[in-house]
Amino acid sequence: MRALLQRISHAKVTVDEVVVGQSGPGLLIFVCAMQGDDEQQAAKLAAKVSKLRIFKDDAGKMNRSIVDSGGSALVVSQFTLAANTASGNRPGFSEAAAPETGKHLYDVFAQYLVSHGIAVEKGKFGADMAVELINDGPVTIWMDSQ
Template sequence: MLALVQRVAQARVEIAGRVHGSIGRGLLVLVCAEAGDDDARAARLVAKLLKLRIFSDAAGKMNLSVQDVAGGLLIVSQFTLAADTSGGNRPSFTNAAPPAEGRRLYERVVALAREQHVVVETGEFGADMQVHLVNDGPVTIPIKV
């Protein structure tokens, strides 16, 4: 599974002009299931997200997790993370999981996150979404599990 994690001061997802999910301080997580991914990878991704130490401690060092700072998670499906641009100027998305499996794994990530963390908001799988964020730092980290 692939994820692009952004530490944010705030973030929200709008669908058809309405706010679907919104958080204050926390992590905006763009998630992509690739062909061959499974529930074990979804679980490893959630564990990594919850323990990733990218928030500053009192000394200004990135030493705290989203759980340590009681931040939110905004989890958004993003199949374009699987883009392969090696063949030209038009990306190929053949590495992405098929839509039904991508949806199942995205929903599994969300369910696992909600079991283990207090504030979890989402986008909507397959929807045309507008994502608004204030990237804090900026801190943006790619993850592959």
């Protein structure tokens, strides 16, 4: 699985002008299941995210995890993280998992974050979503379960 994490002060996602999820302070996590991924990759990625020390400690250094800081997460599905731009001007997305697998692993990933003690809200899988955020730092990190 692949994820793009942004440390946020606040974020929200809307579908048809209705807020379906919001979070902050904490993380906005865009996530994509890739071909061949399974629940083990979802668990591994959630564990990595939950332990990643990118939140400030009392000295102002990035030394605390989302769990340590008491932050929450907004998890948004984004198959475009699988984009292959190696040739031409139009990205290919054949490396993304099939939609039914992607949705299952997206839900499983979110459940694993909850099992690590993180409050989670989600976007709507497969929907045309509008995402608003205030990036804190800015801190943006790319992660793969591999």
